[in-house]
Amino acid sequence: MSTTLFGLTGAALVGIGLFGLIVHPTALRKLLAFNLVGAGVFLVFGVLARRAAAAGLAGDPVPQAIVITGIVVAFAATALAATLLARLSGPEEEP
Amino acid sequence: MTELLALTLALPLLAGALFIVATASTRAALFGFFAFGLFLALAWVALDAVDVALTEAAIGGGATGLLLLRLNGRMRHPVSLGEPAGPRLKIAAGLLAALVTLALGALLLALPEPAPSLAAATVEPLPALGIGNPVTAVLIAYRALDTLLEIVVLLIAVVGLRALGTDRGWGGRPVPWPEGEPSPALVFLARLLIPAGLVFAVYLFWVGADAPGGKFQASTLVAALWLLAIMAGLAPAPCSGGRWTGRALAIGPLAFIVAGTIGIAAAGSFLAWPEPVAKPMIIAVELALAVSIVVALVLLVAGPPERETGR
Structure with a gap:
């Protein structure tokens, strides 16, 4: 029951993030909303891992490990997007 | 008991996400993101995935939040990718978001029982790896x-x-x-x-x-x-x-x-x-x-x- 509750929370996070991604005009807010969508997807995946508990483990370690990789890749993408935004916001180059 | 724990973690997550999307101030949204990351890490602990919780607390909430906060301080003017959304777009986006959430939720409730698992296959060769x-x-x-x-x-x-x-x-x-x-x-x-x-x-x-x-x-x-x-x-x-x-x-x-x-x-x-x-x-x-x-x-x-x- 409590696992399903987290799954539904993850689904709601995806929805809330998607709404923010579409509605906000500024890029930084879009980036934040995009991270919310990612958090929701990871949470849904974590619920799938928790449901697959077996062999004395509290969850299936394969999805858990893939979520860890996913969090890092999402961070790398966010960092690259942030650098792009920093360049877009103000030309530091002298002409 | 676990339901109560799940509820006390799920509600701040939802409230935090709504705050991050709805607040007018970008700075407030960024600080909301830090708090959201911490609650998300706790949710991972409640899901018995402590390794993921550590990564989420460190990277997902901490490093990403810090990165974006620094970006916000350095940006001379906000980069806009379009006009502010009108009421029509908001309604359409809200409907789309609700549809995606409902579809995901329905899929989660329709998952097969018992769930397929690789846990046993993961545990078996562990001793050989040390x-x-x-x-x-x-x-x-x-x-x-x-x-x-x-x-x-x-x-x-x-x-x-x-x-x-x-x-x-x-x-x-x-x-x-x-x-x-x-x-x-x-x-x-x-x-x-x-x-x-x-x-x-x-x-x-x-x-x-x-x-x-x-x-x-x-x-x-x-x-x-x-x-x-x-x-x-x-x-x-x-x-x-x-x-x-x-x-x-x-x-x-x-x-x-x-x-x-x-x-x-x-x-x-x-x-x-x-x-x-x-x-x-x-x-x-x-x-x-x-x-x-x-x-x-x-x-x-x-x-x-x-x-x-x-x-």
Whole structure:
């Protein structure tokens, strides 16, 4: 029951993030909303891992490990997007 | 009881997400994101995925939040990608979001029982690897190629970041963090936290073989401490054109690839660990990876080099 509750929370996070991604005009807010969508997807995946508990483990370690990789890749993408935004916001180059 | 716990974690998550999307102030949304990340980490603990919780607290909430907060401070004007949404677009976006949420929720409620699981297959070969934590085993052994490519993604992000820096700052250090003198309280905090944090990072690195933790969580902690030292003015940011920075970034993937190639000769396939020396080889590769991850994370959060000389 409590696992399903987290799954539904993850689904709601995806929805809330998607709404923010579409509605906000500024890029930084879009980036934040995009991270919310990612958090929701990871949470849904974590619920799938928790449901697959077996062999004395509290969850299936394969999805858990893939979520860890996913969090890092999402961070790398966010960092690259942030650098792009920093360049877009103000030309530091002298002409 | 667990339902109550799940509810006390799910409600702040939803409220936090709504706040992040709805608030007018970008700064408030960023601080909301920090709090959201902490609650999300607690939710991962409640899902019995402590390894993920550590990563989420460190990277998902901490490093991403810090990165975006710094970006917000550095941006001269907000970058707008379009007009503010009108009521029609808002309604359409709301309907689409509701539809996606409902579809995901329906799928979750319709999942097969019992759930398919790889847990048993993960546990069985653990003794041969000398690793007790199945998540670490998946990361470094069964799905080692994923981890290798994950490091490569970090490197590509660092390359992209350097390419986006200004010509003037090429090969230099990132923009100095606080423009003025750091506050004495921050310096004191950094002096207090850094030694203790480093000891804890070594512990996390070592204990990752058998308990939640591991190279990734440990390197994130070291990177966070380094960033704290940079903010307090106690340590310089890595010089992106420096000889050591490049070597540190390369050592992790190179060690991983060399170990993988040894696997072809000794165990028959790329990234297979030859059984008698699996544990020492894994530790050596993890150490090299940790060095690369620390430098890559610090460079990614600190931003592109923009001035000829740092401080």
